[in-house]
Amino acid sequence: MRIDVVSIFPDYLAPLDLSLIGKARRDGLIELQVHDLRAFTHDRHRTVDDTPYGGGAGMVMKPEPWAEALDHVAAQTDSRPTLIIPGPGGQRLDQALARELARRDHLVFACGRYEGIDERVYDYAARDFDVRIVSLGDYVLNGGEVAALAVIEAVARLVPGVIGNADSLVEESHEDGLLEYPVYTKPEHWQGRSVPEVLLSGDHGRIAAWRHEQRLQRTAARRPDLLPRAAAAGAEQLAIAV
Numbered sequence: 001m002r003i004d005v006v007s008i009f010p011d012y013l014a015p016l017d018l019s020l021i022g023k024a025r026r027d028g029l030i031e032l033q034v035h036d037l038r039a040f041t042h043d044r045h046r047t048v049d050d051t052p053y054g055g056g057a058g059m060v061m062k063p064e065p066w067a068e069a070l071d072h073v074a075a076q077t078d079s080r081p082t083l084i085i086p087g088p089g090g091q092r093l094d095q096a097l098a099r100e101l102a103r104r105d106h107l108v109f110a111c112g113r114y115e116g117i118d119e120r121v122y123d124y125a126a127r128d129f130d131v132r133i134v135s136l137g138d139y140v141l142n143g144g145e146v147a148a149l150a151v152i153e154a155v156a157r158l159v160p161g162v163i164g165n166a167d168s169l170v171e172e173s174h175e176d177g178l179l180e181y182p183v184y185t186k187p188e189h190w191q192g193r194s195v196p197e198v199l200l201s202g203d204h205g206r207i208a209a210w211r212h213e214q215r216l217q218r219t220a221a222r223r224p225d226l227l228p229r230a231a232a233a234g235a236e237q238l239a240i241a242v
């Protein structure tokens, strides 16, 4: 998978050099390029914003640098990349969307700042990209970089080989609609609290059943809104939880 990110704060994406994503880049599973939007300006002040037509507070990101940046990225590929523009009005990121995006060959992230990107850029980009607006949630951020980091992590970890043990992807929260079960490690007894006996039994059938029951109970207690989707996804024994 190829990922490009365009931002006026390229250092914001530095965490993508770390941990599993960083290793995936070094292993060649993911190719990541971060581009400074100001590299696509031509004035002395490297201007990327200006006052909004119609008045109002704040500044709007100028279309010209974005057009040059997107043209630069599009020229590097024969495919039609998916352009993800993080924004509060976008499709909410969930595991299903992460899985969908993980099937794409080339993701490009346009990280807006200020009051946003000139609206004409969205239309301009549709010539070379499949444009998707994606939101982390209904709250206000100062820009798209945090969202880009979250989407990249959620998507990149689904790329085959990025997570060493693919089994760990199976019973994760939201993968089949249910939250994940509680986990424990040594010591067996800690602060007057002990590991559930079933986990020490060595009976894999009992352990699997207990873990599934825990997932059902946790989902019913913490996120009952997920139960209908879990039922549709085939999470058995939902009758116990509802």
Ligand SMILES: Nc1c(O)cccc1[N+](=O)[O-]
Binding pocket: 086, 087, 088, 134, 135, 136, 137, 138, 139, 140, 141, 142, 143, 144, 147
């Ligand atoms: N919510 C928000 C924002 O206010 C600005 C950029 C991106 C997002 N978002 O992805 O959720």
